[in-house]
Amino acid sequence: MNIFITASKSAYHEVEKIKLILEAAGHNVTPPNGFDNPNAEEVTRNYSPEQYSDWKAQMIREDGRIVAKHDAVLVLNYEKNGQENYIGGATFLEMFKAFDLGKKLFLYNPIPDGMLTDEIIGLQPIVINQDLSLLQ
Amino acid sequence: MNRVVILHGNGNSHGTDDWYPYIKSNLEVIGVECLTPDIPDNVLARKKFWFPYFTDVLKLGPDDIIIGASSGALAILKYAEDHKIGASILVGTYYTDLGYEDERTSGYFETPWNWEKIKANQKWTVIFASTDDPYIPISEPKFIRDQLGSEYFEFSDRGHFGSHKNPTLEFPELLEFLKSKLND
Numbered sequence: 001m002n003i004f005i006t007a008s009k010s011a012y013h014e015v016e017k018i019k020l021i022l023e024a025a026g027h028n029v030t031p032p033n034g035f036d037n038p039n040a041e042e043v044t045r046n047y048s049p050e051q052y053s054d055w056k057a058q059m060i061r062e063d064g065r066i067v068a069k070h071d072a073v074l075v076l077n078y079e080k081n082g083q084e085n086y087i088g089g090a091t092f093l094e095m096f097k098a099f100d101l102g103k104k105l106f107l108y109n110p111i112p113d114g115m116l117t118d119e120i121i122g123l124q125p126i127v128i129n130q131d132l133s134l135l136q
Numbered sequence: 137m138n139r140v141v142i143l144h145g146n147g148n149s150h151g152t153d154d155w156y157p158y159i160k161s162n163l164e165v166i167g168v169e170c171l172t173p174d175i176p177d178n179v180l181a182r183k184k185f186w187f188p189y190f191t192d193v194l195k196l197g198p199d200d201i202i203i204g205a206s207s208g209a210l211a212i213l214k215y216a217e218d219h220k221i222g223a224s225i226l227v228g229t230y231y232t233d234l235g236y237e238d239e240r241t242s243g244y245f246e247t248p249w250n251w252e253k254i255k256a257n258q259k260w261t262v263i264f265a266s267t268d269d270p271y272i273p274i275s276e277p278k279f280i281r282d283q284l285g286s287e288y289f290e291f292s293d294r295g296h297f298g299s300h301k302n303p304t305l306e307f308p309e310l311l312e313f314l315k316s317k318l319n320d
Contacts, residue, residue: 110174111148121148124238126177126185134176134185 001104002028003135004066006094007076008086009038014076018108021132022074030070033063060093067097072104074135075125077112085112092116099123106135140170140201140314141194143208145228146181146238147300150174154298155307159203162311168318181207183214183243190215198222201314204229206271206296207242213280214244216254223317225310226286227264228296230276251283260317262287264310266294289313 003022005015012035019029034040044055067073073094080086085107087095098105105125111117128134140163142156151172160170173194177185190196190211198220204212209229216224231249233239255261263286265277274290281288289309298304 110150110178117148121179124179127179129174129176131176 001072001135002030002070003072003074004030004070004094005074005076006032006063006091007078008080008088008091009034010080010086011076011078012038014078018074018076018132022135025132025135027135030066033059033066060090063090063094064097067094067103068101070103072106072135073098074106074108076108078109083112083114085109087112087116087120092120095120095123095125138169138199140168140203141196142170142172142203143205143212144172144175144178145206145208146179146242147207148179149206149300150178153300154205154303155305155310156205158306159311159314163314166315166318175208180238181211181242183211186211187215191219196221201225201317203227203310203314205298206230210242210244213249213254216257217250218253219257221258223258223260223262225262225264225314226277226280227310228269228272229263229265229280230272231280232276234271234276249283255284260287261285262289262313264289264291264294264297266291266297268292268294269296271296287313 005018007015015031015035019031022029044052075087075091075095077085077087095105105123107125107127108130110127111120142151142159144151144153151174156172160172163170171194175186175189196202196219199222201223202212202221203225206228209226212224233245261284263277263281265274267274267290280286
């Protein structure tokens with residue numbers, strides 16, 4: 001299966017390990033957009049508001065194109081700043097894209113409590129509770 | 137029998153919901169092991185994810201009393217068609233897809249129910265139902281009772297025996313019933 005991993009930057013340290021496990025299981029894995037340049041967003045914040053907006057729009061469109069090329073999206077939703085199973089805005093948009101395109105959508109950890117809980121339930125992700133063998 | 141396992145429902149349910157910790161803590165006080173797992177795929181609760189978990193992780197077997205709530209009750213009913221278990225306690229149970237697409241995708245309605253096998257694969261079943269359940273018409277648990285010859289407790293004010301927005305934190309009737317069975 002072709003799997004696109006998405007995660008908050010705070011979880012990037014786990015991506016390589018998960019990628020290796022999935023590849024050993026025979027999957028093709030694409031790391032998060034920006035994984036190779038995690039500081040890009042901070043750099044662009046120094047741009048003008050218009051430039052930043054354009055850059056962000058470009059990233060969102062690119063995320064959508066990447067999701068479309070894969071069979072499944074795996075969200076690595078680890079704890080971030082005390083928020084359990086954190087899912088940020090960009091990741092949520094990727095999840096919606098996967099749902100919209102009928103892709104399989106896996107959550108590594110349970111659905112987080114918060115303002116997006118009901119919407120995430122509506123995306124009907126497969127919560128795997130860290131069991132990567134459930135990616136089928 | 138020496139273990140009790142509580143299976144939560146669908147819709148992002150968890151092993152810490154509602155009265156599950158109450159049952160678990162009260163059983164552990166008397167030395168009975170009680171598992172309240174978070175089962176994968178807890179939004180749609182599909183058979184293809186749940187049954188391997190029952191077999192490979194929980195290793196459900198003839199020494200287990202299984203408490204199933206809502207989709208958990210549905211799942212253990214279907215599981216008992218092909219697996220020996222000790223007994224089951226069905227809370228807010230049903231056997232049709234209730235007209236919901238989500239229920240149809242669960243995988244539990246693809247084959248006809250084999251009530252004889254469900255009955256033969258366990259020692260006893262009991263049902264807790266409420267006439268004011270907003271999701272389950274009372275005809276559903278009554279039908280299951282009639283097929284399995286289950287013990288049956290009907291309430292008029294318990295709804296679905298808990299929900300995310302209005303959790304039910306205690307369930308003394310179920311606890312007392314369970315204790316009586318453990319003492320048999």
